[in-house]
């Protein structure tokens with residue numbers, strides 16, 4: 429191996445801290461997609477959303493010797509609530525998925541034997557999809573909170589950071605995390621796909637959390653907020669197959685497109701692309717302890 433290739437392998441240019449190559453969208457070309465990313469020096473953390481996809485993320489990490497890691501967890505919209513279908517505010521039905529009634533820590537514990545599990549996630553709160561019957565909403569929110577807290581405890585027990593999903597629930601999320609901090613829990617983690625206000629970002633920063641930036645920056649006006657977030661708290665992500673950067677065209681997103689997020693972040697922060705790559709990669713290594 430040439431020395432330059434060696435350096436590229438040892439020092440990744442970027443880390444996609446939130447990808448879903450474990451999803452069926454990549455069943456036909458998963459390995460080629462991973463290769464395209466690693467050839468660009470982009471490392472990948474594939475994130476689970478239920479037991480089945482967590483298992484898959486773990487297996488993909490094991491199959492790839494370097495640069496591919498996994499997170500395991502139960503996403504709030506994969507909670508089986510009274511066997512009800514969940515509907516978005518626009519009335520669209522949530523896509524079919526593998527639902528779980530509760531977070532079974534013993535089951536997830538079996539996956540943590542894999543040394544490439546870098547985090548517990550994605551976990552959190554999602555108020556976008558709701559049960560059909562409005563009378564169930566409060567109870568449903570309480571169930572989400574309970575399962576989220578179980579997984580926060582699990583992350584503490586395993587000494588792993590968390591990847592937090594929060595949709596339409598920043599104030600409730602901050603309430604939960606601030607209450608736990610007051611009780612003495614020091615939570616390591618990232619708020620993935622951050623789209624809140626700077627006041628909310630400030631409270632997450634106070635809690636010691638990182639902020640995950642992805643293609644949502646091309647859809648929403650977040651420049652002023654991102655500009656004020658300190659560089660040592662930013663990590664980059666694609667959230668692929670979702671949120672494709674517009675310059676990559678109307679197609680499925682993938683980790684190789686992370687460079688577009690890095691370029692846009694560099695432009696917003698007034699840093700060079702090299703500086704952004706170096707700092708966000710160091711942040712990802714520190715948070716997820718990946719090597």
Ligand SMILES: [Zn+2]
Pocket residue numbers: 446448475550667
């Ligand atoms: Zn995700």
